Amino acid sequence: MPPLRARRLVWLAVVGLALSSLGARIARCQEPVVGGLPVPRPPSGLVVSDVPNDAGRTLDLVWKLSPDDLPGQHVVTTYYLERSETPAGPWTRIDSVAAGTTTKSDQSVSRNVEYFYRVIAAGPGGVTPAGSITGPVRATSQWINQTRWSVLVGTILFFSFVLYYIASVQAGKKPFVRRIPGIDAIEEAIGRATEMGRPVLYVPGIQDINDIQTVAGLVILESVAKLTARYETPITVPVTYPIPFTIAEEMVKSGYLHAGRPERYDPNSVRFVSPEQFAYVAAVTGIMLRDRPAAHIFMGSFFAESLLLAETGFATGAIQVAGTANVHQLPFFVVACDYTLIGEELYAASAYLSGEPKLVGALKGTDLMKILIVVAVVVGCLLESAGRHGFTIWMATQ
Numbered sequence: 001m002p003p004l005r006a007r008r009l010v011w012l013a014v015v016g017l018a019l020s021s022l023g024a025r026i027a028r029c030q031e032p033v034v035g036g037l038p039v040p041r042p043p044s045g046l047v048v049s050d051v052p053n054d055a056g057r058t059l060d061l062v063w064k065l066s067p068d069d070l071p072g073q074h075v076v077t078t079y080y081l082e083r084s085e086t087p088a089g090p091w092t093r094i095d096s097v098a099a100g101t102t103t104k105s106d107q108s109v110s111r112n113v114e115y116f117y118r119v120i121a122a123g124p125g126g127v128t129p130a131g132s133i134t135g136p137v138r139a140t141s142q143w144i145n146q147t148r149w150s151v152l153v154g155t156i157l158f159f160s161f162v163l164y165y166i167a168s169v170q171a172g173k174k175p176f177v178r179r180i181p182g183i184d185a186i187e188e189a190i191g192r193a194t195e196m197g198r199p200v201l202y203v204p205g206i207q208d209i210n211d212i213q214t215v216a217g218l219v220i221l222e223s224v225a226k227l228t229a230r231y232e233t234p235i236t237v238p239v240t241y242p243i244p245f246t247i248a249e250e251m252v253k254s255g256y257l258h259a260g261r262p263e264r265y266d267p268n269s270v271r272f273v274s275p276e277q278f279a280y281v282a283a284v285t286g287i288m289l290r291d292r293p294a295a296h297i298f299m300g301s302f303f304a305e306s307l308l309l310a311e312t313g314f315a316t317g318a319i320q321v322a323g324t325a326n327v328h329q330l331p332f333f334v335v336a337c338d339y340t341l342i343g344e345e346l347y348a349a350s351a352y353l354s355g356e357p358k359l360v361g362a363l364k365g366t367d368l369m370k371i372l373i374v375v376a377v378v379v380g381c382l383l384e385s386a387g388r389h390g391f392t393i394w395m396a397t398q
Contacts, residue, residue, distance in 0.1 A: 040068040040076040040121040042131030048117050049137070053148075056111035056141030061104045066121040066128070069099050080120040080127075081106070087116050087133050099123075109139045150395045154369075161368045166361030175364050177352050182321055185339035186220075186353075189295035189319045190227045198294035199234035200224070201287060203309065204248060205300020205324070206280060208241040213325050216350040217300030218247050220323075223353035224297060225255025229264060236293065237270045238284050245272045281305040285312045298322040298337070299346065302329045310336035323349060 045064035050056075061081060068075035076099045082091040083106065097104055109115060116135030121128045165175055193200045202224055204217035221237065228235040237252060239245040249270045256265040273283045285308065288296070296313040298306070298320070306322075306329040313320050314336045322333035323341030333340045341349055351359035376395070383391045 037075055037123060037125040038068070039126040040066050040123045040128050042066060042121055042128040043069075043079065043119050044131065046117060046119050046132065046134040048115075048134050050139050051105070053142055053145040054139075056139045057107060057109060059106045059109055059115070059137060059139050061106060061117060061119070063102055063119050065100070065102060068123075069121070074123065075125060076121050076123045078122045080122060082118050082120065082130075084116045085114065087135065091118070091130075111141055112138055114138050148397050151397060157372065158365060158369045162361050162365030164361075165364040166357050169355075169357035169360050175360065177348070177360065177363065180341065180345050180349060180352070182323060182339040182341040182345065183349050183352060185319075185321045186224060186297060187227055189297065189321055189338075190224070190231055190233060192319055193294035194231040194233045196294045198292055199236050200228055200295045200297065201284075201291075201293035201313075201318075202235060202237045202297045203284060203300070204237065204239065204244060205298075205302055206240050206277060206305060207301040208275075209243045209247065211301045213301035213346060214244055216346050217323075218244065218251055219350035219354050219356075219359070220299045220346075221248060222251040222255045222258075225252040226259045227255075229256040229259035229261040232261070232264065234266065235269050236287060236291065238273045238280070238287065239270060240273060240275050240280050242272065245270065277303070277305055281308050284309060288312050288316050288318070292316060292318075294318055296320040298324070298333065299341070299349075300324065301326060302333075307332040307336070313337075 043063045043066045045062075047062045049060050049062075051058040051060055063079075066076050078099065079097050079101060080093055081095045081097070081104055083094050084091045094106060094108060095104060106117075114136035115138065116133050117137070118130050118133050120130060168175060190200055202221055204221055205211070205214050207214045209215065225235060235252065237248050239248050249267075252270055253262070253265055256262050274280050287293070288309075289312070293316075296309075296318045298309065299322070302309075302324050303326065306324070306326075310320065310322065310332055320337040321339045321341075322337040323346040324330065324333065325343050325346055327343070330340065330342060348363055351363040380391055380395065383389070
């Protein structure tokens with residue numbers, strides 16, 4: 001190649017590089033700049049999808065960061081998420097996330113409504129013009145949550161156990177129910193009251209009928225009334241609310257009827273006192289001090305009044321049997337009473353004393369389900385220790 005031609009090519013290359021560099025500088029200088037920082041470029045790749053296994057109330061948004069969202073730089077500080085029901089708007093700003101974030105869930109959508117979304121980057125230099133629009137997308141509900149098969153299986157097993165034992169009891173079979181010392185103590189306390197010629201005081205808790213402990217206490221009341229009728233011992237039942245008062249009357253009547261002594265039922269044995277906690281306590285402690293019952297039976301839901309009742313009863317020398325599922329009140333009953341039914345023993349006592357097939361079936365079904373849960377926990381621990389995670393994943397509900 002002649003030297004002159006080679007020099008021309010070199011000069012042309014140099015001039016081309018210079019012009020390219022100058023064009024880049026000019027383009028950079030033409031970018032809008034506010035406060036020394038350029039307006040951030042918009043994010044891209046927005047994908048909106050329906051969240052599976054839900055009630056159709058959530059959409060997941062995933063996008064790619066703005067090219068200006070780099071560590072150490074502050075061109076992008078916030079991403080704004082906007083939503084509309086039409087691609088032309090109007091747009092509603094539904095949320096914002098910090099720079100570096102690429103996902104967000106929209107939990108404010110309505111089921112089966114089409115939406116359009118866009119993501120805008122913002123920073124000290126300003127807000128980027130709206131980028132691409134994604135949509136339409138809608139949130140739909142699913143009939144079955146595919147991640148909760150274990151819950152369905154457990155529910156079916158539980159109800160199968162309960163129904164089986166209910167049918168067994170109704171057919172005349174008596175499943176084994178462990179005796180609880182507190183249950184035997186009830187008859188002992190009533191026998192002592194009979195020997196001393198004094199009444200029995202029964203307190204079915206201080207809550208209304210919407211508390212399951214009140215229900216359990218009223219169920220036990222029927223069996224207690226049956227024993228007092230058999231021993232011809234008076235019983236006093238102070239009650240806090242109108243509905244438990246009516247039910248308590250029927251329970252005492254039923255107890256006397258089943259004992260074959262309906263004529264000995266005293267309509268004044270069940271007394272409506274007051275729904276006010278300490279007004280009720282004042283009335284009950286007054287009964288303890290005036291009538292001197294030889295046996296006090298506390299079965300139901302109790303709170304701060306438990307210590308006042310139990311201590312007053314202890315001071316009168318009465319034999320006391322208590323039962324509650326309120327853990328924070330158990331220490332007072334354990335200290336001041338002769339026998340205490342702890343937690344679920346209250347419900348077991350109601351099933352055992354009444355012999356009601358539904359209660360006994362529920363008790364036995366629950367016990368069997370507890371055994372299965374313990375077995376599942378042990379099996380899961382062994383499988384996890386062996387590096388097998390399938391069972392744990394299947395049991396997970398989230």
